[in-house]
Amino acid sequence: MGKTLVEKIWDAHVVKRAEGFPDILYIDTHLIHEVTSPQAFDGLRKRGLPVFRPNQTVATADHNVPTLDQHLPIKEELSRYQVDMLSKNTKEFGIELYGLGHQYQGIVHVIGPELGITLPGKTMVCGDSHTSTHGAFGAIAFGIGTSQVEQVFAAQCILQSKPKMMKIEVNGELQKGVGAKDIILYVISKITAAGGTGYFVEFAGSAIRSLSMEGRMTVCNMSIEMGARGGLIAPDETTFEYIKGREFAPKGDKWDEALAYWKTLYSDDDAEFDAVLTYDAADIQPMITYGTNPGMGIGVSQTIPATADQPESEKPSYQKALDYMGFADGESILNKPVDYVFIGSCTNSRIEDLREVAAFVAGKQKAEGVEVWIVPGSKQVEAQAIKEGIDKIFETAGFQLREPGCSACLGMNEDKIPAGKYCVSTSNRNFEGRQGPNARTMLVSPLTAAAAAITGKVVDVREFI
Incomplete structure (x- = not known):
């Protein structure tokens, strides 16, 4: 064998x-x-x-x-x-x-x-x-x-x-x-x-x-x-x-x-x-999380599943997650206003991620009232971004290109999301308090994050391509 x-x-x-x-x-x-x-x-x-x-x-x-x-x-x-x-x-x-x-x-x-x-x-x-x-x-x-x-x-x-x-x-x-x-x-x-x-x-x-x-x-x-x-x-x-x-x-x-x-x-x-599990790529649309673990995710055009449809043993924790996030059964997240956009972490802070975001936002301005942090994954990524002029694109768009580190992926350093604020994030975890006490995290791709930064809300990035 x-x-x-x-x-x-x-x-x-x-x-x-x-x-x-x-x-x-x-x-x-x-x-x-x-x-x-x-x-x-x-x-x-x-x-x-x-x-x-x-x-x-x-x-x-x-x-x-x-x-x-x-x-x-x-x-x-x-x-x-x-x-x-x-x-x-x-x-x-x-x-x-x-x-x-x-x-x-x-x-x-x-x-x-x-x-x-x-x-x-x-x-x-x-x-x-x-x-x-x-x-x-x-x-x-x-x-x-x-x-x-x-x-x-x-x-x-x-x-x-x-x-x-x-x-x-x-x-x-x-x-x-x-x-x-x-x-x-x-x-x-x-x-x-x-x-x-x-x-x-x-x-x-x-x-x-x-x-x-x-x-x-x-x-x-x-x-x-x-x-x-x-x-x-x-x-x-x-x-x-x-x-x-x-x-x-x-x-x-x-x-x-x-x-x-x-x-x-x-x-x-x-x-x-x-x-062995098999999936069809054609079924996948831009994704976003609505809860407090990465499994609580939906396609951006879908609505939040009902608590009643969850296994009996999981209903209390499911409802607790929705309450923490300020969401409800059957709600659409499309057009939900966002306060912060974080593009970084060991999941999405490499040069290709920054290039993809820069290509999308070139010539555009971030939405008023949205704070955007771009955190490269390393000094080499940072240097390459500067060499390619990506830093200037971000600066013109009103984004802040910071220095390398784990940053707002986790509330262990100075980069924390304030309590109650919504952060569209390219990081890997949306646990309660992960990005700061009582911060609310929605996990997305770099492209969806870039679109949220420009529009100030959750959008289906396919409509902008």
């Missing part, structure tokens, strides 16, 4: 396997940031241990960093402390840090791929749930807890049970104005925020293959939002072309050797999945 892509990579990284126990899995690359690493470093100190393989650890500051005036001291005390501790810890344990001011600084899940650190066939972990992003390259990548961060520091291995495997196929041609973010929001709306629990998901099908690498990263980034352990896409020529020539990608003979291996990374025709 053949193997799935996950099985091929997983089995190649098992150091030891014993019946009734989790596998000891070798980790090729360990990504760290300032939030989930301090306690792990302290654990090493208490045990008198070094970081076992510091050259396989990549550090950056992203969650708690300000996105304005990064050359100045961080104002928030906790944020400043955590960023300072990351500098101290990485220096002490011999890990290279891409901190504030470094040309490679940025969101950890943006800099890995753009630097050629993320490669097919790797195992990658980070103390961050959206590590699944790196699966777009045909890698096994998943988030871990702080105690597991310490485990990888100490041994470059982790105890992990082999997951079940699901294949999700999206076939056909997407409508104009529909992109990767809409695909994944659609899938999550169908499978629910818990439908992938216990699985590693392989995304396949012609609509997935048609996506750029940045689009594939968006899809894999949000696989965690359906409860999955992670998501991945088999590498192909699109993958190889993206990687070639990047800073830390293999070069010369090593490139040829790596490429030969990468071309073996696909699920065999006779591989068996524990579950």
